Amino acid sequence: MEKKIAANTARSKEKSKQRFLDAVGKILKTKGYAALKVNDIAATAGLDKKLIYKYFGGTDQLLDQYISSQDFWSNVKGEKIPQTITDGGKDFLTGMFLEQFDYVYKNKEFQKVLLWRLSQQRNSLKKLAEDQEANGELILQNITDPYFKEKSEDYRAIAAILVAGIYYLNLSTTYNGSIFCGLDLKSDHGREKIKNALSFLVDQTYENL
């Protein structure tokens, strides 16, 4: 007769699988994608690497499963769109950009994923870019496109520059050094200047585009 699957005992397949997935997250956060090697992952999980092959098929499949198990775009989700928007979304979008600037700064795991995406061609990583686009489309189509109408593409171009700027500034701050254009992006003062600049640019766009 077949055995039941252990769930609350010391030896549980599901719990072990989760430990591997957690180990991937931990290594990614602390050492980056380049350190995601079988031996290291197994050691971090406190289990034998053989199990990675047994449960996932290999490191690649484990990484794929990790990526699809995470929701990296939760902070830009469509559900956050307020119901009543009267200003073409200016306040909402400004808040979103400023929030995103801090979110990326604080979230080292997110930064590593951004880098991972730029450095490796993995289908599950490509899917992340698509998810991001899908989430962005919600906001663009529902809020800004109707407001900017025939200028909607011009607005999208500005949004693209701001989002990309937010990403790269934070990556550069973490990995290259904190000075960018003479501003110290690790200091409150420097970061405040960037936020003011973001607000200013959004303002100008809503005023004069």
Place this chain on the structure above:
Amino acid sequence: MEKKIAANTARSKEKSKQRFLDAVGKILKTKGYAALKVNDIAATAGLDKKLIYKYFGGTDQLLDQYISSQDFWSNVKGEKIPQTITDGGKDFLTGMFLEQFDYVYKNKEFQKVLLWRLSQQRNSLKKLAEDQEANGELILQNITDPYFKEKSEDYRAIAAILVAGIYYLNLSTTYNGSIFCGLDLKSDHGREKIKNALSFLVDQTYENL
């Protein structure tokens, strides 16, 4: 008696060193920084890896020398600053941003270096960031700081966002996929929209900051 250094013969230390440096550039361009291994570099140069240790001390020092031998900022160098500026540098800066957008797009080697800098902790890579800052400072101190005066830091913050945006948009286009905020950044149309946006944002900054 000591021998003269061979220069125009088949066996020349200087020429061999250059072949190693060229090999680094070639590998970087075609395979990325992750493929920069001694064996591969030596094979690409068509020479024995032992010489890398003999001439440079090791792979790290070779890479260091490669990086300092490249001047990726020649297109933003101080010499290009025009003598007569009457508009606070608006035209000059706009042109520089637009040029840089195309330069980064076309120059895959530069893109790899940007990624390399974000992915590895190497002192000479940090030094490159400092050089970049030094070149940027020339422009900021000589042109925009005097114009924006007490607002010069606010201008610098805007410039930081634009430069960072230019970098990330092009990296994302090459490695993630060409769609960003619904714009196809590999199409002439999409890239034109970004350029218009850059011009618009610089315009607004000079008008209303």
Place this chain on the structure above:
DNA sequence: TAATAATATCACTATTTAGTGACTTTGTGT
């Protein structure tokens, strides 16, 4: 042209890493 110093190669060791076959341990149903 013979001596010799600079240039270059080769064959080897040591280390790291992915992957696997043989084994042990643990939990569950009868």
Place this chain on the structure above:
DNA sequence: ACACAAAGTCACTAAATAGTGATATTATTA
């Protein structure tokens, strides 16, 4: 309690890579 399947470990192989000592080749100068 005991059979046995699932969970887990261990020790090994194979491949890739960094680094080096011994040796060969070439160019220069006496």
